[in-house]
Amino acid sequence: MLTILFWVFSVLMLASAAAVVLFRNPVNSAMSLVLTFLALAALFVTLDAFFIGVIQVLVYAGAVMVLFLFIIMLLDLKAETRRRLNIAALAGGIAVLGGFVVLITHVVKSLPASADHFPTLARTGYSDAYDIGMTLFSDFNLPFQIIGVLLLVSTIGVVFLSRRSLR
Amino acid sequence: MNPLYLEVSVVVLGIIMLMAEAFSGPGTKRGLAYTGILGLLAILGATFFADPNAMSVTAAYAKFYSADTLAIFLKQFALGTTIIVLVMALEYAPTVEASLPSERRGAGLGEFYTLPVLACAGLMWMASAVDFVMIFVSLELVTITFYILVSYLRRNENSLEAGTKYLVLGALSTGFLVYGITWIYGVTGQFNLAAIAAALPALDQATAPALLFGFGLVLIALGFKIAAAPFQFWVPDVYQGAPTPVTAFLSVASKAAGFIVLLRVLQTFLVVPALQEKIFPLLAVIAGATMIFGNLAAIPQSNLKRLLAYSSIGHAGYLLLGLVSIGAPFAGTAIVFYLSAYLLMTLLAFLVMTIVTPATGGDDLANFNGLNQRAPHLAFALMLAMLSLAGLPLTAGFLGKLFIFECAIEQQHWGLVIIGVITVAAGFYYYLKVIRAMYWQQPADPDAPEIEVSGLAKLTIALLCALIIWIGVYPAPLLSLLP
Structure with a gap:
C-alpha cells in the first residue's frame, strides 16, 4: 500500500x-x-x-x-x-x-539490497514535533544560531533591494 | 579565550553598525566604515589569543566547530580581507551613491559597509566548520550576503545582471551541495566529518559508488564556489558586473573559504585507499582544465576586471594542483602560503583599480593607458601586483607557485606540472599587457590632474606592496606562522 x-x-x-x-x-x-x-x-x-x-x-x-x-x-x-x-x-x-539519470540509476542499482542497515527512527514516545524541536534547539544549536544571522542578512537584502527609493 | 567569541564579536559589531546606521542622519557614513575597520582590527588582534582548550564550556559545539591552527589562520585571513575590502568600499562610496535610487546623501551606504562584516562572520564559521550541516549553513550565510552585495548598484544594469546570474547559478550549486550531503549521510549516517572518516573504512564495498556520487556532487558545489573549470561560467560576468570591492571580496575570501572546506572534506574521504584512487584522477583533470582555461581565456581580454576574473580561475587551478599533491608533507602549507600571497596581490590590484577607475572613467585596459605619467605611485603598485600575480621571482606570487610545483613534482604529477609551467608563461603575456598599457602607452588626456588618494588607502597600498616584496624575499616569518 x-x-x-x-x-x-x-x-x-x-x-x-x-x-x-x-x-x-x-x-x-x-x-x-x-x-x-x-x-x-x-x-x-x-x-x-x-x-x-x-x-x-x-x-x-x-x-x-x-x-x-x-x-x-x-x-x-x-x-x-x-x-x-x-x-x-x-x-x-x-x-x-x-x-x-544514467549515473543515478547505476548508483542506486549498485547499492546492496539490504541497504537499511540503519535502524528506523527511534520512537521516543513523544510527538515528532518534540523530537524535531529537541534536535534543532539542543543538538544543532550552533547551526541554528547561524541561521539567525542568515535571516538578518536576508532581511537587510530584501529591504535594500526592493525599496523604490532609499531613505 | 574561547574561539567561539570571535564570530560572536563580529556579528555584534555588524549589528552595532546596523543600529548606528538606522539612527544616524544623512551624511557620508564614513564613521561607520571606520568603526567596522577598527572593530575588525581589534578582533584580528584577539584571534592571536584564541585558545582551543577554552572550548570546554561549550563542548556541545565542538562537533560542529574546530579551532585548529588552520581554522584560526583562515579567520585571520577573512578578517584581514574584510578590513581591506572596507578600505576599498570607502574609496568606492561615490560610485555606489551615484547608482542608488535615492535623494538623500549617503542612503544605502551603511549597509554597504555592514554586509561585508556579516559575511566575514560567515567566512570565519566556514573556516571552523567540521560538520556538513555547519558547512552548509555558513556557506549559505556567505553566499546570500554576496547575492545582495553583487547586485548592490541598483541603477547599473551590469550589476543587476551579475546579481541575477550569481543567484540562479548559486542556487543550483547549493542544490548540488545539499543533494550530495544527503547521499553521504544516507551511506554513513553521519554529518560530522570526523565521524564520517571513522565510519568509512568499515563500510561495505558496494556502497562506494553511492559515496563517490555524493562526494562528486559536493565537489561540484565547492568547485562552483572556488571557480574551478568546468563550473566557472559565472565568474567573468559576475566579477565584471559586481562593485569592485565586492569583486575583490568574492575572489579572495570566498575562494579561500571554499578551498579550506574542500581541503577538510577531501581529507575525510582520503582515509580509504579505494576512494583515493578514484578521487585523485578526478581532481587532477579539474586542476589541469582550470589552469588551461583560466590562463588561455584571459589572454584576449581588454577589460581589467574581466582579465582578473579569468586570472582568478587560473589561480584556482594552481591551488587545485596543490590539493592533488596533498600527499606531500609540505602541501598543506604550500596551499595556505599560496592563498596568503594571492590575498595580498589580488587585493592590491583591486584597490588600485577602485581608486583609478572613477578618475579615468572605466575599467577597460585602455583607461589605464599612461597611468605612469598621471600617478606614478599607483602605477608602480599595480605593476607590482601584476608581476606578483604572474609569478616573477622576488615577489610573493613566485614563491607560492614554486612551493606548489615542488609538491607536485614530489608527488610525480609531471603532466600537471608541465601544464602549470606553460600556463604560467601564458600568464606573463596578459599580466604584462596591463604593465605595457600603464608605462608604454600615451594617456588619453595628457593634462589630466593628478589622482587623489586618501591617506588610509595610501597606507593600505604601501602595506600591501611591502608585504608582497617582504614575503617574496624572506618568507620565513610567514611560513612559521602557517599551520
Whole structure:
C-alpha cells in the first residue's frame, strides 16, 4: 500500500514540478508549484513525518505560495512570449539530464539490497514535533544560531533591494 | 579565550553598525566604515589569543566547530580581507551613491559597509566548520550576503545582471551541495566529518559508488564556489558586473573559504585507499582544465576586471594542483602560503583599480593607458601586483607557485606540472599587457590632474606592496606562522 502511495505522489510531484517550468502563464506555474508542495507533504506523511508534512502544507503551500500568487496578480504578469528553441542548448540540456539519470540509476542499482542497515527512527514516545524541536534547539544549536544571522542578512537584502527609493 | 567569541564579536559589531546606521542622519557614513575597520582590527588582534582548550564550556559545539591552527589562520585571513575590502568600499562610496535610487546623501551606504562584516562572520564559521550541516549553513550565510552585495548598484544594469546570474547559478550549486550531503549521510549516517572518516573504512564495498556520487556532487558545489573549470561560467560576468570591492571580496575570501572546506572534506574521504584512487584522477583533470582555461581565456581580454576574473580561475587551478599533491608533507602549507600571497596581490590590484577607475572613467585596459605619467605611485603598485600575480621571482606570487610545483613534482604529477609551467608563461603575456598599457602607452588626456588618494588607502597600498616584496624575499616569518 505504502509503495503504491509513494509512486502515486512521486509521479504527481515530478509531473507538477515539470509543469511549473513548462507553463507559460505565471499563475498556472504557481498553482503547479502548490501541487508539487502538496504531493511532497503527502510523501512526508507516508514516511511518518507528520509534523514536517503539516509544516510543508502550512508554510510552503499556504503562506509562501499565497504570497507568490499575490505578487503575480499585483504585478499583473502576462504569459511569457514563446521563444525560439535553441537546438544546441536543448540538446546539451537533454544530454546532461540523460547522463545524470544514467549515473543515478547505476548508483542506486549498485547499492546492496539490504541497504537499511540503519535502524528506523527511534520512537521516543513523544510527538515528532518534540523530537524535531529537541534536535534543532539542543543538538544543532550552533547551526541554528547561524541561521539567525542568515535571516538578518536576508532581511537587510530584501529591504535594500526592493525599496523604490532609499531613505 | 574561547574561539567561539570571535564570530560572536563580529556579528555584534555588524549589528552595532546596523543600529548606528538606522539612527544616524544623512551624511557620508564614513564613521561607520571606520568603526567596522577598527572593530575588525581589534578582533584580528584577539584571534592571536584564541585558545582551543577554552572550548570546554561549550563542548556541545565542538562537533560542529574546530579551532585548529588552520581554522584560526583562515579567520585571520577573512578578517584581514574584510578590513581591506572596507578600505576599498570607502574609496568606492561615490560610485555606489551615484547608482542608488535615492535623494538623500549617503542612503544605502551603511549597509554597504555592514554586509561585508556579516559575511566575514560567515567566512570565519566556514573556516571552523567540521560538520556538513555547519558547512552548509555558513556557506549559505556567505553566499546570500554576496547575492545582495553583487547586485548592490541598483541603477547599473551590469550589476543587476551579475546579481541575477550569481543567484540562479548559486542556487543550483547549493542544490548540488545539499543533494550530495544527503547521499553521504544516507551511506554513513553521519554529518560530522570526523565521524564520517571513522565510519568509512568499515563500510561495505558496494556502497562506494553511492559515496563517490555524493562526494562528486559536493565537489561540484565547492568547485562552483572556488571557480574551478568546468563550473566557472559565472565568474567573468559576475566579477565584471559586481562593485569592485565586492569583486575583490568574492575572489579572495570566498575562494579561500571554499578551498579550506574542500581541503577538510577531501581529507575525510582520503582515509580509504579505494576512494583515493578514484578521487585523485578526478581532481587532477579539474586542476589541469582550470589552469588551461583560466590562463588561455584571459589572454584576449581588454577589460581589467574581466582579465582578473579569468586570472582568478587560473589561480584556482594552481591551488587545485596543490590539493592533488596533498600527499606531500609540505602541501598543506604550500596551499595556505599560496592563498596568503594571492590575498595580498589580488587585493592590491583591486584597490588600485577602485581608486583609478572613477578618475579615468572605466575599467577597460585602455583607461589605464599612461597611468605612469598621471600617478606614478599607483602605477608602480599595480605593476607590482601584476608581476606578483604572474609569478616573477622576488615577489610573493613566485614563491607560492614554486612551493606548489615542488609538491607536485614530489608527488610525480609531471603532466600537471608541465601544464602549470606553460600556463604560467601564458600568464606573463596578459599580466604584462596591463604593465605595457600603464608605462608604454600615451594617456588619453595628457593634462589630466593628478589622482587623489586618501591617506588610509595610501597606507593600505604601501602595506600591501611591502608585504608582497617582504614575503617574496624572506618568507620565513610567514611560513612559521602557517599551520
